[in-house]
Amino acid sequence: xxxxxxxxxxxxxxxxxxxxxxxxxxxxxxxxxxxxxxxxxxxxxxxxxxxxxxxxxxxxxxxxxxxxxxxxxxxxxxxxxxxxxxxxxxxxxxxxxxxxxxxxxxxxxxxxxxxxxxxxxxxxxxxxxxxxxxxxxxxxxxxxxxxxxxxxxxxxxxxxxxxxxxxxxxxxxxxxxxxxxxxxxxxxxxxxxxxxxxxxxxxxxxxxxxxxxxxxxxxxxxxxxxxxxxxxxxxxxxxxxxxxxxxxxxxxxxxxxxxxxxxxxxxxxxxxxxxxxxxxxxxxx
Amino acid sequence: xxxxxxxxxxxxxxxxxxxxxxxxxxxxxxxxxxxxxxxxxxxxxxxxxxxxxxxxxxxxxxxxxxxxxxxxxxxxxxxxxxxxxxxxxxxxxxxxxxxxxxxxxxxxxxxxxxxxxxxxxxxxxxxxxxxxxxxxxxxxxxxxxxxxxxxxxxxxxxxxxxxxxxxxxxxxxxxxxxxxxxxxxxxxxxxxxxxxxxxxxxxxxxxxxxx
Numbered sequence: 001x002x003x004x005x006x007x008x009x010x011x012x013x014x015x016x017x018x019x020x021x022x023x024x025x026x027x028x029x030x031x032x033x034x035x036x037x038x039x040x041x042x043x044x045x046x047x048x049x050x051x052x053x054x055x056x057x058x059x060x061x062x063x064x065x066x067x068x069x070x071x072x073x074x075x076x077x078x079x080x081x082x083x084x085x086x087x088x089x090x091x092x093x094x095x096x097x098x099x100x101x102x103x104x105x106x107x108x109x110x111x112x113x114x115x116x117x118x119x120x121x122x123x124x125x126x127x128x129x130x131x132x133x134x135x136x137x138x139x140x141x142x143x144x145x146x147x148x149x150x151x152x153x154x155x156x157x158x159x160x161x162x163x164x165x166x167x168x169x170x171x172x173x174x175x176x177x178x179x180x181x182x183x184x185x186x187x188x189x190x191x192x193x194x195x196x197x198x199x200x201x202x203x204x205x206x207x208x209x210x211x212x213x214x215x216x217x218x219x220x221x222x223x224x225x226x227x228x229x230x231x232x233x234x235x236x237x238x239x240x241x242x243x244x245x246x247x248x249x250x251x252x253x254x255x256x257x258x259x260x261x262x263x264x265x266x267x268x269x270x271x272x273x274x275x276x277x278x279x280x281x282x283x284x285x
Numbered sequence: 286x287x288x289x290x291x292x293x294x295x296x297x298x299x300x301x302x303x304x305x306x307x308x309x310x311x312x313x314x315x316x317x318x319x320x321x322x323x324x325x326x327x328x329x330x331x332x333x334x335x336x337x338x339x340x341x342x343x344x345x346x347x348x349x350x351x352x353x354x355x356x357x358x359x360x361x362x363x364x365x366x367x368x369x370x371x372x373x374x375x376x377x378x379x380x381x382x383x384x385x386x387x388x389x390x391x392x393x394x395x396x397x398x399x400x401x402x403x404x405x406x407x408x409x410x411x412x413x414x415x416x417x418x419x420x421x422x423x424x425x426x427x428x429x430x431x432x433x434x435x436x437x438x439x440x441x442x443x444x445x446x447x448x449x450x451x452x453x454x455x456x457x458x459x460x461x462x463x464x465x466x467x468x469x470x471x472x473x474x475x476x477x478x479x480x481x482x483x484x485x486x487x488x489x490x491x492x493x494x495x496x
Contacts, residue, residue, distance in 0.1 A: 055296035056336060069334055105333045120334050132310050132321055133335050159326050159333065209321065238314055239378065240386050244393065246375035247413055248406040254369055255298065255355045258362045259313065261370040264378040 001113045002169065004216060008152035008178040015177055019184035022191055034195040035187070041199065042125070042183035047142040047227070048151075048215045049124035049207065051134035054262055057229070060138075061269040066221040070116040104162045111167040119221055123153055123182065123213040126203030128230055128280055130212050137230040140221065146179070148219035153177045155189050157214050186213065228276040236279045239263050288344050290353065291328060292337040298358035301328050301337065302350060313358070315351045376413055384423065387414055391429045395436070402484070404437040448483060452476065 026035035155175035245251035398407035
């Protein structure tokens, strides 16, 4: 079994060498200032974000700790075993839930130590993150993300490194970074875009539905670690329209009434925890 | 057209679907922009890391898919013992509406509800908003709220006057202009329908197909 965090540390020299070559390339092209600005930006700005659906976010805020799939399933099994007085093994329950996709999960988890404790997020320098996994982008405090002792960043989603029967460890070991080498990893991933993309568009280039740098930690992510929660303007618009309909007693759809109630509960929880809400419009502002 | 639901997160009404050999994520409120094309890796990731439950349900249209996801969402709420929230409870959400939104609500009450004759609704919105300190300390909103309440009162009085005027004149009018109608139908029945038309703002006349 491999240790993914050691793998990230061990790739530092390789990333530093490739970063140096990239810097020289930009120097030769008289683009050194742009390159330096980009690296400085990547050193100062990044934190970790996790995209979460409303129901999951509410559970996270109430329970105080973010749970991964393995932990949620374990909790459910304990609940089921307690209620029905029957024994379901963790493996059986996971197999039932994951069916054909269990293969990829098993391959990945069986390659790395303590993989069942991994929490997956993304490197974030702004924006809404990969919304396809959740419409709320939970931003972890920068100070806190610096304190997660075990943290690794991967150039792409980790599942993209899972092949037919194994993980492409060789490719992964070249595409993984520890916290210190994240700017180099980002620069290498986007070397063709550096300088060609305005700084205010970097956020969506680095972390969006189209692509992201995956962050993996084994550390405990608590609700008090949250800096803010970002949502798209369309989510806020849905709240405003539903609320207006509720005010004039014309919100007839049950699912909209449940959703509006959950949204208000979520806002109450965020408010009570002192977590800021940011609404991002279609232009990313 | 067969559409297959591949995985769902019923707690939130989200689903991964296969349609015309392409994979999509579909999420509330199920508008066209809520249908996002995804890859098989995204589906795996959603199941592997984001709590989606795999399934294989075949349906015949997007309408059926949306209905299925909505019902699954409502069912999970019921299973959790959550009752359908009342409008009164939902109105608590006003505390999270920005000043711009509150002003917009007042504008809609003025420009949509009053012209539609929905005076109760216009008054209800306005009174709910006037309970907020933010509204009563904002001169523009305060003025508009008071104007809406006055407007509703004036419109009601105008309608009442109109009704009285019609009542006074209608017997004469009907006898003078539609003697045939008055000889067939009792004047009270005519008055009742006329009042309904005046109150509902109906333009099309009611059709009587008498023998």
